Amino acid sequence: MRFVGVLLAVVLAALLPGSQVASGSLDRGYNGLAATPPMGWNDYNAYGLDVTDTLIRETADAMVSSGLRDAGYVYVNIDDGWQATTRDSAGNLRADPARFPSGIAAVADYVHARGLKLGIYSDAGLKTCGGLPGSLGHETADARLFAGWGIDYVKYDNCYAGPGCDQIACPDGTAAPAQDRYARMRDALVATGRPIVFSMSSWGTEDVARWAAGYGNLWRTTGDIQPTYASMLSIFQQTVGLSRYAGPYGWNDPDMLQIGNGMSATEDRTELTLWSMLAAPLIIGTDLTDATPATLALLTNAAVIAVDQDPLGRAATVASASTGLYVLTRPLANGDVAVALFNSTGTATTITADTPSGTLTDLWTGAVSATTGTVRATVPAHEVVLYRVG
Secondary structure (H helix, E strand, C coil): CHHHHHHHHHHHHHHCCCCCCCCCCCCCCCCCCCCCCCEEEECHHHHCCCCCHHHHHHHHHHHHHCCHHHHCCCEEECCCCCECCCCCCCCCCCECCCCCCCCHHHHHHHHHCCCCEEEEEEECCCECCCCCECCCCCHHHHHHHHHHHCCCEEEEECCCCCCCCCCCCCCCCCCCCHHHHHHHHHHHHHHCCCCCEEEECCCCHHHHHHHHHHCCCEEECCCCCCCCHHHHHHHHHHHHHHHHHCECCEEEECCCCCCCCCCCHHHHHHHHHHHHHCCCCEEECCCHHHCCHHHHHHHCCHHHHHHHCCCCCCCCEEEEEECCEEEEEEECCCCCEEEEEEECCCCCEEEEEECCCEEEEECCCCCEEEECCEEEEEECCCCEEEEEEC
16 A cells, blocks of 8 residues: 555656656655565676676576575666667667567566566666666656566666766766656656666765665665675775664665675675675675575575564664674564674684673574673684574
8 A cells, every 4th residue: 555655646746737757755665665675686796788688587597496586586687788879769768689689578577487576777867887878867768668578676876967977976066966866766666556676876975875765775875896805894884884774665785795706705704794784685796607506505594694684674783893893783573683793804803792691593603502691702804703692
């Protein structure tokens, strides 16, 4: 009923004389989607602009055969590069005929037949970050097109935001505020009547976390993540202080996972742990057609995923931090508490944390013990120890 009510309000607003294209902030959860952080895969980290029909179909098959779908990863998201270089004669976006010879709707049918959902990419500017046609000024038509194709998720970037802008930078007064441009596409998606998750990729600019919950289901908190520990650490540090803005139907997005893309096994494990404590979307960014058994085992750890997907939706906060050592705590819906001891330094160090009394479960090793109110562990460099206390 929530979605139907918002749909009616958006449609009526568009029909009123003198109404604006965008209706400003809506209530958190305006579309009833993403009650927990979205989980899935995106091609960009592994392939850049080189996405194809074959790649998406093969990835969908791999997500099923590997157990990723059954672990909760259900979105198969096409990023930049799928579009033709120009719109068609009617002004509509069209798929690159060489990369997607059967069109996007056929890919959506293939993905849906495997119990998965399809995402697509566009931009709140004149061009995408890759220089292809953007959706600014075409929001209604593009949203209808996406819905007609059977799209379930839209990632919306923020490049070339106005006529005076380059890929990233905009001189003052040359682009509408991100709030206005994102609201236009949000309203257009709602008006289609199709449930479509809306992912806002404005890289943390314009204090997006402060206002984003009424505009989309997830919002990037930083620039693009790189496949290095330093990049992952920096993004964690920039995002953890925004925890108060995350919650059901709207999530801080520290960008796609780089697991399997060149960090160490320890660092891969740390990324999934930290993202789960942050209640972040878990969007895989590696080549799943060639993923190792170790990578797949890490990504499908049910106990860690359960922390990320906990229905209470409270992101972790920093209980203590000093000289690169962090204690993070996250309350869970059943009354348990997730506690992470993170050693961001290059040397193994002992970390001590206060906890509730109760059963202490290490979510990576499965070891079970008891705590009377304190936990202490020697944590290797770049490692996180993750406990569930209850």
